[in-house]
Amino acid sequence: MTEIHRGLAGVNVDTSQICSIDGERGELIYRGYDIRELADQASFEEVVHLLWFGELPTRSELDALRDGLRPAFDLPGEVLDLLARTPKGTAPMHALRTAVSALAAFDDDADDTSEANLRRVGTSLLGKIPAIVAAYQRLQAGQEPVAPDPNLGVAANFLRMVNGEEPSDAATRVMDVALVLHAEHGSNASTFVARATASSLTDPYSAITAAIGSLKGPLHGGANYGVMQALESIGDLAGVEPYVHGKLAEEGGRVMGFGHRVYRVMDPRATILKGVSERLAQESGDAKWFEMSLEMERVMDAAMEAKGKQVKPNVDFFSASVYRMLGFAKETYTPIFALSRTAGWMAHLFEQYADNRLMRPRLVYEGAKGKTFTPVDQRG
Ligand code: SDX
Numbered sequence: 001m002t003e004i005h006r007g008l009a010g011v012n013v014d015t016s017q018i019c020s021i022d023g024e025r026g027e028l029i030y031r032g033y034d035i036r037e038l039a040d041q042a043s044f045e046e047v048v049h050l051l052w053f054g055e056l057p058t059r060s061e062l063d064a065l066r067d068g069l070r071p072a073f074d075l076p077g078e079v080l081d082l083l084a085r086t087p088k089g090t091a092p093m094h095a096l097r098t099a100v101s102a103l104a105a106f107d108d109d110a111d112d113t114s115e116a117n118l119r120r121v122g123t124s125l126l127g128k129i130p131a132i133v134a135a136y137q138r139l140q141a142g143q144e145p146v147a148p149d150p151n152l153g154v155a156a157n158f159l160r161m162v163n164g165e166e167p168s169d170a171a172t173r174v175m176d177v178a179l180v181l182h183a184e185h186g187s188n189a190s191t192f193v194a195r196a197t198a199s200s201l202t203d204p205y206s207a208i209t210a211a212i213g214s215l216k217g218p219l220h221g222g223a224n225y226g227v228m229q230a231l232e233s234i235g236d237l238a239g240v241e242p243y244v245h246g247k248l249a250e251e252g253g254r255v256m257g258f259g260h261r262v263y264r265v266m267d268p269r270a271t272i273l274k275g276v277s278e279r280l281a282q283e284s285g286d287a288k289w290f291e292m293s294l295e296m297e298r299v300m301d302a303a304m305e306a307k308g309k310q311v312k313p314n315v316d317f318f319s320a321s322v323y324r325m326l327g328f329a330k331e332t333y334t335p336i337f338a339l340s341r342t343a344g345w346m347a348h349l350f351e352q353y354a355d356n357r358l359m360r361p362r363l364v365y366e367g368a369k370g371k372t373f374t375p376v377d378q379r380g
Pocket of ligand 1: 258
């Protein structure tokens with residue numbers, strides 16, 4: 001009997017040195033470091049260096065990475081024009097996917113897959129993707145894009161390019177933590193797509209564009225948008241329980257922000273973001289979204305326990321209320337996921353190109369057999 005693994009569930013396609021996930025114990029490790037330590041102490045740029053080079057940077061290595069990033073936030077004028085001409089109301093992930101694909105046309109070495117060039121493209125995208133996300137949010141709101149400040153890191157520059165003002169240290173730190181938590185997660189759908197795309201030895205822009213398309217989906221990175229969409233449609237605390245039970249009563253109904261292919265317990269990133277959301281709620285005095293999230297978690301826990309299932313909050317659940325309290329439009333939540341995951345996607349591309357084998361799984365054919373051709377005028 002031919003074994004089929006739908007969704008490639010549980011299938012090991014290669015080895016990797018980048019990330020380890022223990023779904024039973026709820027542990028996430030980047031290159032040997034526990035995510036809780038990294039979220040607590042590391043900047044996003046330090047985590048980028050860790051993911052790309054295998055070790056946390058020394059001061060001079062961190063300065064070199066930051067120097068390489070300074071010009072990366074600048075966008076070709078033609079790409080800014082493309083964003084400005086994108087029809088109003090176009091979902092930001094459509095705009096991001098299109099703009100990243102367009103960047104290849106302005107890179108004379110786009111097709112060079114040598115390690116040195118991949119690192120150059122990775123550094124360039126690490127600055128250009130946040131710049132695209134920020135510019136598009138402003139253009140869609142009828143505002144002019146804000147030029148990046150080459151002296152700021154990714155988190156602060158992104159906040160500044162979105163809001164048009166210097167971010168507070170507190171907001172920058174929250175953004176940094178969110179970027180660290182979303183940077184990498186093994187062979188998730190979009191990272192697998194990036195590696196599978198690169199395995200034909202196509203260019204890195206094609207691989208990252210494909211990954212953005214995969215991340216956009218509501219079962220993957222699009223879930224954080226879905227969480228806020230649900231909370232907004234519910235409106236208040238009293239509406240949470242009926243919403244959840246209504247959703248669970250639907251055939252195949254899924255409550256966004258819950259469940260995971262690998263974690264059987266709460267996603268450690270959700271635990272950290274829950275704490276961030278609670279702190280932001282206390283500091284802002286606007287506890288509505290955090291309290292509704294807590295209620296949704298309580299109702300889901302009870303409902304799943306009654307069904308004998310382990311369906312816990314994942315990274316997308318509490319990130320929704322965090323981003324809301326940071327002032328982001330919900331349409332920008334998944335693009336924020338994408339600008340962070342560019343770090344992980346590139347780490348996996350370095351690994352794939354360095355020791356490549358074309359990815360080509362099989363499908364067990366169950367279609368028709370033994371048919372003979374008839375000319376079109378003799379067909380019924
Ligand atoms: C991310 O893979 C990664 O690492 C991804 C990610 C990363 O960092 O890259 O962690 C980021 O994508 C997190 C996931 C975000 N997606 C969502 O929040 C969407 C809602 N979640 C589900 O669609 C689902 O949980 C998935 C897609 C995340 C996982 O799907 P699986 O592994 O295919 O599991 P399943 O859909 O077969 O569900 C198993 C059981 C089902 O019960 P039965 O139908 O078999 O009786 O658990 C139940 C489901 O009913 N279940 C849910 C549920 N998720 C699973 N029930 C209600 N609501 C949910 N969200």
